[in-house]
Amino acid sequence: xxxxRFRAVKAYKNETFLSSPDARPLRILAExxxxxxxxxxxRVRDTIVFFGSARIPSREVAAAELxxxxxxxxxxxxxxxxxxxxxxYEETRELAARLTNWSKSLEGTDRRFVVCSGGGPxxxxxxxxxxSEAKGENIGLNISLPFEQVDNPYITRRLAFEFHYFxxxxxxxxxxxxxxxxxxxxxxxxxxxMEVVTLVQTLKIKKRMPIVLFGMEYWNEVIxxxxxxxxxxxxxxxxxxxxxxxxxxxxxxxxxxxxxxxxLGKGGNGEFLADKT
Numbered sequence: 001x002x003x004x005r006f007r008a009v010k011a012y013k014n015e016t017f018l019s020s021p022d023a024r025p026l027r028i029l030a031e032x033x034x035x036x037x038x039x040x041x042x043r044v045r046d047t048i049v050f051f052g053s054a055r056i057p058s059r060e061v062a063a064a065e066l067x068x069x070x071x072x073x074x075x076x077x078x079x080x081x082x083x084x085x086x087x088x089y090e091e092t093r094e095l096a097a098r099l100t101n102w103s104k105s106l107e108g109t110d111r112r113f114v115v116c117s118g119g120g121p122x123x124x125x126x127x128x129x130x131x132s133e134a135k136g137e138n139i140g141l142n143i144s145l146p147f148e149q150v151d152n153p154y155i156t157r158r159l160a161f162e163f164h165y166f167x168x169x170x171x172x173x174x175x176x177x178x179x180x181x182x183x184x185x186x187x188x189x190x191x192x193x194m195e196v197v198t199l200v201q202t203l204k205i206k207k208r209m210p211i212v213l214f215g216m217e218y219w220n221e222v223i224x225x226x227x228x229x230x231x232x233x234x235x236x237x238x239x240x241x242x243x244x245x246x247x248x249x250x251x252x253x254x255x256x257x258x259x260x261x262x263x264l265g266k267g268g269n270g271e272f273l274a275d276k277t
Contacts, residue, residue: 031168047116047176048099051192052123052183062086088183089126095248096130123183125152141169178263179210179255184218197241210258211242212251
């Protein structure tokens, strides 16, 4: 028998097909099944998600930029603002570390709360960094973008993900989350926050979802919710769907109380409505 010069390619190894529009359902399904497999293997079922700008630097980086700008190597006004905004990086880092230490100290339960971010720089890096410094596993749900979104070095390697589809990434943010912290951010942060609030408002997320909107000066200037009540486009009680604060201590105490009451306490099963439909 002569050896054939041609060998057919198995469908699941055909990269041209897998990258085609016809295979889009397979790619979407892969971004559901592959993360699910890893989360199951590593027993991750409860997360605390941090949202925030990829452009907010650490205090160390911002201080160095300011010194350079004072020496004539950069925009002084921009450097001063970046130093001011760096407080949110450091406060994210502190809050993530404290929540990780609290989770690690829990006794009499198999529940653990794993810090999760979008996996990139800025506030995302700060969240992963804080959890890592507290010697806790942490998650990075990255997404392929033409700019900004490079894996930060603090993510637990087995829990580093790279998504193509925003909606699948958002699914994993929401599905495992038992709490969310929204730091100052841009369009992406605003989109993530408003989508989650809408899901809670419409009971598409049935579980109790404490949401902290952190950074009063920033958010009070960027968006005002009260006129929406005034004009009747939301109900007054919708303002209670999230908790506004400017204090790490306050945010920590609020989140711990919520998680202890509604997840660790009696009847706190953390159900997600999609599980029932």
